[in-house]
Amino acid sequence: MAVVESHAVKVDDDLPPISSENSSEIRWKNVTYTVPYGKTKEPKVLLKNATGYVRQGQMVAIMGGSGAGKSTLLNTLAGRIADQKGSDVTGEILFNGEPRNPATWTNICSYVEQDDLMFTNLSVEETLTYAAQLRLPSSMLAEEKRQKVDEIIMQLNLNGCRKTWIGDSLSRGISGGERKRVAIGVELVTNPSVLFLDEPTSGLDSANALGILKIIKKLAITRGIVILMTVHQPRTEILDLCDKIILLSMGKTLWFGPTDAALAHFKDLGHPLPEKTNPSDFFLDVITMDLRTEEAKAASLAVIEKFHNAYQVKFGNYSSPFPSQMLPADKTYVWPLPWYMELFVLYKRNMKDVFRNKGAIGATIGQAIFLIFLMGAIPLCWVNSLLMSICLYWMVGLQVDVVRFFTFVLLVLNHSNTALSLAYCIGSAVPTPQVGQILGPLIITIFLLFGGQLLNIGSVSWVFRWIQYVSLISYTYKGLVQNEFDGLQIQCTANMNCQTYDGSAVVASYSVDNPTKYFCVLINFGLGLGFLALGYTFFQKTSRPMMRLK
Template identity: 30%
Template sequence: MSSSNLHTDVEKTAGEYTQLFNTNIRSFAWRDITVSVKDRVTKQPKNILQNVDGVVRAGEMLALMGPSGSGKTTLLNVLAHRLAATGASVRGSMLVNGTKSDLSNFRSISSYVEQEDTLIGSLTVKETLYFAAKLSLPGSVGKAERDQRIDALLTSLGLQKQANTIIGTPIRKGISGGQKRRASVASQLITSPRILFLDEPTSGLDSQASYEVMNLVKTIAVKFNLIIIASIHQPSTTTFNLFDKLLLLSGGKTAYNGAVSGIQLHFASMGYRMPQYINPAEYIMELVNDDFVRDDSKSASHVERITEAWNGTVLEKDIDREAVVASYTTIDEEQTKASPFLIPLILVHRSFIKSYRDIVAYQIRIAMYMGLAIMMGTVWLRLAPEQKNIQSWSNSIFFGGAFMSFMAVAYIPAYLEDHQIYKKERQNGLYGPAAFLVANFLIGLPYLFLITILFSVIAYWLSNFQPTAVGFWTWVMWLYLDLIAAESLVVLISSLAPIFVVALAATAFANGLWMSVGGFMVSPKTLNVFWRYVFHYIDYQAYVFQGMMVNEFADRTYSCDRTPGGGCECMYPSALSAECKIDGKAVLAVYGYKTGKTGLWVGILFAIIIAYRLLAWLVLYLKKH
């Protein structure tokens, strides 16, 4: 679809769409923004932004530009009331309609579009907007109005034909890169923000797609009096000319701050006349970039002269000092987003759709566990209740619990995708770690139970474990708790280190540790004191192994081997030795396991699961992202 057609669509929907936006925000300004961090070498404060001023009015679009490391992303984060940098000190003031803004009110009137399209790939475009609306709009917004906003945005951004197409996953193709950018913008516009921040909105797009996206944003900004602030790297001439204002940074200092139309005159006044037939954005970027020094015109002193020349320019007269209108002063954060009690349910609904469509999240895992069940059941096939098979049963019990737990690492990619979405939505003030983790826990329960049942139906009966209904369902209980604990461990480690390779290695190491100290490799009675008291008693696999062992051996007997002379040879002496049988409790005694403690072990497992989840909450809570 051409940009002219999209522009026409905006015009067509203007009547219904205009009412979505409250246009009482007339200006957004900032004074003396300075950001300092501690220099790693000198350990002294170092400014990465220094005394940056600016103002943007309703209906205008400002470009933040500068070479790599100039501070444009840092400034964008500061203006959006986000974390500037780890350990950074921020000074300065930001004004909405001439009055200082606070975090809660500011988040209710602004939205932020990330550089990367952090969208759920298995949702359709329309579902993406639906859940964005459900999470961010108050309960007072009814279904009809919500649907009106979604349809208006789909039409305005030229996405109506892709409404029922998925965003796209590594396995399933979805919409194009340019359409993803528009979907990202639409998901933020659903809340009718008056200030929209865009971080590298044209990243990864070709020249034509970049123009299409920014032309749409410009059209909406003008039509509905929005304030648009976008960091942008090196736009084409046509894309660059869409912007009303430019804030050019170099080394954290302002090199130019004013109308795009005044660039040539400003730099010509300093002796830098812009050649004809050259992209103005490209020319000024080269002019203020001192990373690659080739001649005197590119020297550091040359760039310093440009930034120092701008310091004499005063923006104070251009900053709107009008009083805040009454409607702005009454904005209440709690009334501008969904109820905190409904948010976990909305997240569960969204995760349910994602999980049954996302092959990686659970479908591949189910296939993996089914394969493991068939392998386990056919390797330990129909073991007879004889003493020669007792060790094989113990091995099978360990294998079933430990490797089912170990294979929970397959959940890491799906969790990391959810974690990225959480980071974005938390930064936009939609919800916190508690709602995210509650929804994550609830959505996993039915899938883990399905995995447990499918695995057990195959492996339990093929291996000829205790052939009773009670024995089967007790096995299912232990295996289910094992998977819940294993997935909770994945959530904790992946929250601590949300990098796939690191999370994978750390989770594998933790599972190896639990296997070593769980009581199978070395009996708890003879386990080294350090490993026993520091790790064995907090090892969830240890309680699963104990429970499964008791389930198999507590109420079962096994035949002893017959000697050539007709006698019996029992490996595990018990009261049944005279009958040439082994009481299964004698096997448990070797490991030091007692019966009648199932309730205690289940309680400890619940405590471990809760501890993992609470620690994950603490990690996410302390991370400000």
């Protein structure tokens, strides 16, 4: 305990003075997280008795081997763990001495994902501007928002690429390091008090990684932010930038404190740093579970236990050394924009991206996103359908009849809308675009089979026959056939004993006379609304940030 406090004081003394009345701190004590595992649902401990704290202006790195529990600890502290049935979080997580309040916490902290999705066809400046427009209160003047964006661009050293598009692997845009900084910038617009970063250096070369962490450290000090991040084997200079490190293995905390103290602690426990060795490589070599042989496994388990016990002795009775400076969480979460303004900004952003010729999924807030994607896609979908209908109707030589022509257009437009709703429904339900790319065509193929042209539905097992009733293709097909053939006089062939016959006989012979064409339009419209409602429900479930505060 004494060691910890003395180091904490040393680190805090290194920081420029921050008014103690305004200082923030996140601390956690004996946090244990268990999930039900396997068929038997046995509790699996992902985090065990984690304890620590990070103060305003400090940057703390969570380190450990793969699967050590770094992301789990970060997500638990950020309140982003899935609300899985049977899982449990115990212990205390406090912000400024008080439990995190779900209503205010999202306003206090920000989380930078390892690979934040961004609109690829927007420039750096536009990305930050839209983030500011969406996430800052409507009462703030546009000029103030613009100044804030400028300030972030300067602080994150993005001025050289402010007009460059984000880009992706197909159309190159900003570099990986710049992309990370933009992702951080998007989160900074709200002035968070706590910033969580998941692997901010992943995919970067060591010079770039150091550059970005210098910027993050500067942000911690100048903006007075509490910074907690996961990192993989940082170089020595990066370790030196961190005020403290947390070493994890198998969900257990093996060290919490400054790096130099960690080296002394490791030496005390019989593991001195070999010469010419990067401390982070050394830490990971010592604490990572060695699974190669049974002996190696037993030996590394013993080391992990030794370090965890030593940590428990030091921190078991830990309480924050700064109790008098705790402030209650005083920010109250207010949705920054009225929904219609958010809708407008999202619409503008989406249309800009669409007209720059590519779709992307935004990682922003608000239920309005679902609507906005739809609104962005509908005009394009209608233009496509109209052009296709106008050309196709006359090229194929369908009946020259104004009412029939407009009914044809109505059927096709309505079909496009329903298909779009189905696409949004599938897109909202699936976890990744790849799954959507497999599931979407599969569902459309099934609907096509039950559309009436390819399969004799009567010969299909009754178990599957219901599919025809939800197949949008079936209703459009029936409507189109009726529209063309009803009332059409068809010339009889030589072997037929007649001169002409009515096209409705064709319609009846293919069993597409029921329901009538306008009723088909209505049903498809209803199906479209149904798919939308279902998609919206899925979207709510899959897009909401996971929040589980205890």
